Amino acid sequence: MRDILGSDTPNSENLVFGGKVVLFGGDFRQILPVIPKGTGSDIVNASLNSSYLWNHCRVLKLTVNMRLRVGSPDSDLNEIKMFAEWILKLGDGLLGEANDGEVEIPIPADLLIDDTDDPVKSLITFTYPNMDSNLHDPLYFQQRAILAPTHNLVNSINENLLELIPVDTLL
Structure with missing residues (x-):
């Protein structure tokens, strides 16, 4: 972006993304870069949140799982909310005890x-x-x-x- 904007916008060569707002979307827990023959460490180091650019990013989080709510009757919304919160805790690694990569996670009885x-x-x-x-x-x-x-x-x-x-x- 800095190269593209450099000739038209003064001082853009010193700004991240040439001073333009850039929106990245996705779930960093699910979408990893592909590094041919790369190790786990190589993949993590190539991800956006390991980049020097990450310090210039502002993270906004979606808080309502709309896919779970579509077509659901109002009577199910509390149960859906509890399930969505459980899924987020699972994804954030907040369920179970501290671990070294392996942990037992309690699963609600209605999901078993x-x-x-x-x-x-x-x-x-x-x-x-x-x-x-x-x-x-x-x-x-x-x-x-x-x-x-x-x-x-x-x-x-x-x-x-x-x-x-x-x-x-x-x-």
Whole structure:
């Protein structure tokens, strides 16, 4: 920005971003730079909040999780607020005890799957209720997702889900 503005704006070569306001968006806990063959340290050092520019930034935080509120009845707003606060505490590392990278985090009981025999099937049943009657409704599947931390678990979920769909429906 300093190079672009240098010829038109006096003293812009001495100002961060040439004196222009720049808006960065994102969640620094989730979006990291890609450094080919870089170590964890290389990645952290390449992030914006490790840059000399960071001292010139003002951080503004969004405080209302609008995605959780959309389409929710007013009667659920308190429960949604409590869940959103729990998610923020989780992301900020404020749950559990001080740790060195590994910690046990208390999870609210209503978020746990109690089925010890087949938890994957229970998760699928919870996420896709009445799937048989909604197989031909594209919105039904677009509005639901199961996130998994490993490829093995994704494969297990996919296999279980496909077993629940009648073969004649797939043809």
